[in-house]
Amino acid sequence: MSAGAIPAVAQSAATRLRKRARAERLWSSFTLWLGVGIVAFIAFVSFAAPLLGFHNPNEQHLLDALQPPSRAHPFGTDALGRDILTRVVYGGRIDLTFAFVTTIIPFALGVLLGCWAGYRGGWLDTVVNRLVDIVVAFPFIVLILAIVTITGPGLKGAYIGVFAVGWALYARLTRGEMLVEREKEYILAARTLGYSPRRIVMRHALPNVLRASIVFSMADVVLNILLLSSLSYLGLGAIPPSPEWGALVADGKDLILTAWWVATLPGLAIVVTGVAFSLIGDGLADRLGRDFTLTTGGEADAGGR
Amino acid sequence: MTGYILRRIVQAIPVLIGITLASFLLIHLVPGDPARIILGARATPQAIADLNHQLGLDRSLVAQYGDFVGGAVHLNFGESIKQNTAIGPLLGSRIGVTLFLLLYAVIISIIVAVPLAIVSALRRNRPADHGIRLFSMVTFAMPSFLLGLLLILFFSLKLGWLPTAGYGDTLSEHVKSLTLPAITVGLYLAPILLRTLRVGIIETLGTEFVEAARARGLSERRVVLKHVLRNSLISTVTVLGLNVGFLLSGLVIIENVFALPGMGSELVNAILARDYPMVQALTLIFGVAVVMINLLTDLIYAELDPRVRL
Numbered sequence: 001m002s003a004g005a006i007p008a009v010a011q012s013a014a015t016r017l018r019k020r021a022r023a024e025r026l027w028s029s030f031t032l033w034l035g036v037g038i039v040a041f042i043a044f045v046s047f048a049a050p051l052l053g054f055h056n057p058n059e060q061h062l063l064d065a066l067q068p069p070s071r072a073h074p075f076g077t078d079a080l081g082r083d084i085l086t087r088v089v090y091g092g093r094i095d096l097t098f099a100f101v102t103t104i105i106p107f108a109l110g111v112l113l114g115c116w117a118g119y120r121g122g123w124l125d126t127v128v129n130r131l132v133d134i135v136v137a138f139p140f141i142v143l144i145l146a147i148v149t150i151t152g153p154g155l156k157g158a159y160i161g162v163f164a165v166g167w168a169l170y171a172r173l174t175r176g177e178m179l180v181e182r183e184k185e186y187i188l189a190a191r192t193l194g195y196s197p198r199r200i201v202m203r204h205a206l207p208n209v210l211r212a213s214i215v216f217s218m219a220d221v222v223l224n225i226l227l228l229s230s231l232s233y234l235g236l237g238a239i240p241p242s243p244e245w246g247a248l249v250a251d252g253k254d255l256i257l258t259a260w261w262v263a264t265l266p267g268l269a270i271v272v273t274g275v276a277f278s279l280i281g282d283g284l285a286d287r288l289g290r291d292f293t294l295t296t297g298g299e300a301d302a303g304g305r
Numbered sequence: 306m307t308g309y310i311l312r313r314i315v316q317a318i319p320v321l322i323g324i325t326l327a328s329f330l331l332i333h334l335v336p337g338d339p340a341r342i343i344l345g346a347r348a349t350p351q352a353i354a355d356l357n358h359q360l361g362l363d364r365s366l367v368a369q370y371g372d373f374v375g376g377a378v379h380l381n382f383g384e385s386i387k388q389n390t391a392i393g394p395l396l397g398s399r400i401g402v403t404l405f406l407l408l409y410a411v412i413i414s415i416i417v418a419v420p421l422a423i424v425s426a427l428r429r430n431r432p433a434d435h436g437i438r439l440f441s442m443v444t445f446a447m448p449s450f451l452l453g454l455l456l457i458l459f460f461s462l463k464l465g466w467l468p469t470a471g472y473g474d475t476l477s478e479h480v481k482s483l484t485l486p487a488i489t490v491g492l493y494l495a496p497i498l499l500r501t502l503r504v505g506i507i508e509t510l511g512t513e514f515v516e517a518a519r520a521r522g523l524s525e526r527r528v529v530l531k532h533v534l535r536n537s538l539i540s541t542v543t544v545l546g547l548n549v550g551f552l553l554s555g556l557v558i559i560e561n562v563f564a565l566p567g568m569g570s571e572l573v574n575a576i577l578a579r580d581y582p583m584v585q586a587l588t589l590i591f592g593v594a595v596v597m598i599n600l601l602t603d604l605i606y607a608e609l610d611p612r613v614r615l
Contacts, residue, residue, distance in 0.1 A: 024430050027435075130319075133316060133320075134319055134320050134323060137316075137317070137320045137596060137599060138320060138323060138324070138592070139550040139553060139591060139592050139595035139596070140550055140551075140554070141550065141553055141554035141557060141591075142324075142550075142553075142588050142591045142592045142595070143327070145557075145572060145573075145576060145584075145588070146327055146328065146331050146584070146588050148576060149331055149335070149576050149581070149584050150331060150334045150335050150336075153577075219445075222445065222446055226446075226448055229448050229450075230448060230449070230450060230554070230558050233448070233450045233558070234557075234558065234561055234573050235573075235577060236573070236576060236577070246448065246450070249448070249450060249451055249454070250450075253450075253454055253562075256454055256457065256458050256462070257458075257462050260458065263451075263454055264451070264454070264455065264458075267448065267451035267454070267455075270446070270447075270448050270451065271443060271446050271447050271448075271451070272446075273446070274442075274445065274446020274447070275439075275442050275443055275446045277446075278442040278445060278446060279442065282438065282442075
């Protein structure tokens with residue numbers, strides 16, 4: 001069609017719309033890659049800490065106690081003269097490892113269960129579904145505090161709690177997607193070709209039912225970091241002198257009036273990391289073409305926490 | 306409808322049993338002898354035996370479970386080991402603070418989230434929407450204890466407007482003391498509410514009855530306020546009800562940050578002090594409360610929106 005056939009007004013409106021759509025796409029990739037960049041930077045600094053000149057997070061210099069941020073100590077020092085930036089950097093190892101492990105394992109487990117339950121149906125589906133209902137309805141914070149009571153303060157309780165509960169939402173999300181997916185023609189075609197259910201589920205359906213779970217996992221990472229840091233803040237998670245981020249904030253809470261940097265700068269690390277993961281989640285949601293939010297798939301999921 | 310109610314209640318039963326079992330078994334799952342852990346390494350065997358007897362740990366599991374559930378039904382949760390008082394009346398004096406804070410926080414959360422959700426949905430993918438998104442990302446990633454500390458830093462210490470901790474004695478003191486904690490918990494909840502509402506409003510804006518309202522020549526303002534918002538408020542109530550567990554974790558943390566004499570700080574103190582009967586009681590109460598509120602929310606929602614019952 002020649003351009004002349006379209007009225008000028010419609011043409012300019014169409015150009016405007018196209019321009020806006022392009023701007024939105026650019027913005028969305030920018031925020032996505034910004035998130036990826038921040039996360040990569042924090043992970044790199046934490047795990048390569050000794051190479052970057054950050055040495056012992058517990059090294060005390062009592063004469064340098066409670067120094068405000070300066071060139072020598074960009075985040076200042078705490079009541080024992082420990083360099084707070086070094087502690088935050090090493091704390092990143094604890095929080096990022098926790099967040100990674102407590103997201104990826106429930107993710108894998110939940111997606112696999114949800115996939116098979118959705119594809120197979122029958123008793124497997126009924127069992128998985130009932131289990132998910134019970135786990136999701138169980139108030140998470142109550143469960144985790146009960147577990148911490150049993151295990152005593154430490155990371156163990158937090159790990160056990162998340163493993164016990166985390167898989168359920170992934171299973172629910174994946175099962176829901178699978179119920180739709182398994183009726184689609186390419187699956188029927190694969191079945192007609194005589195492929196094994198294993199091959200159909202793992203090779204054909206799986207990549208297509210992951211979207212909701214991937215997007216939710218980014219919110220899940222944030223929730224898991226918040227969980228660990230909150231427990232540590234309350235004295236129920238990481239044990240001093242561990243430089244876990246929430247524990248660092250707790251260290252500084254009574255100094256907030258005299259030395260604001262002790263509590264707030266480690267707290268900032270939590271916020272920046274969380275926002276970075278949320279940016280990734282948002283960008284992925286845009287890319288995967290659906291308006292998933294923190295509360296995808298039945299609002300109860302964030303409520304699980 | 307009756308079928309749906311029954312089905313929903315039947316679904317809640319295993320969860321409730323699970324909660325009673327979990328809180329009951331808690332004291333038995335603690336590695337080692339609970340009485341010895343409570344009394345310390347230097348306790349005499351006689352003292353340990355006495356405490357075991359007082360806790361009922363020398364009887365059969367089934368009998369203990371029966372007593373535990375039977376007592377709980379009559380709000381009798383035994384005695385706190387550390388505070389040497391009956392748990393029921395003690396928590397009775399704490400529950401008011403927690404409920405007050407919960408209500409106050411929910412109100413603040415609605416005041417913050419609903420207008421932002423409307424603006425965000427109407428200005429979808431415009432700068433205002435991006436700004437609100439960023440706000441909700443930051444509040445979502447912000448640990449509530451950090452937000453609490455920051456609010457204390459500015460409003461209590463720098464400006465001196467509001468108290469830093471405690472609950473006060475009179476109603477106006479209560480309101481004042483709970484303002485910062487309620488803002489903290491409210492902002493903790495707001496992003497969840499905001500994002501769900503935004504999606505809901507965007508969906509509602511695309512429906513035929515909104516189109517019809519516009520076609521009748523109603524002003525955009527009237528369409529949004531009377532038609533769209535009214536529809537979204539139902540989902541607000543649902544989101545709140547379903548997220549009560551999430552809200553609860555905020556309450557537990559914030560009561561500690563602001564040293565409020567509520568059930569949440571009681572729970573954390575009990576865990577730290579190994580006051581097992583107290584932990585059991587609070588686990589049970591919180592667990593049952595969350596399940597009941599979720600159940601009620603579902604039933605109310607089904608009453609308002611018949612499609613759910615299918």
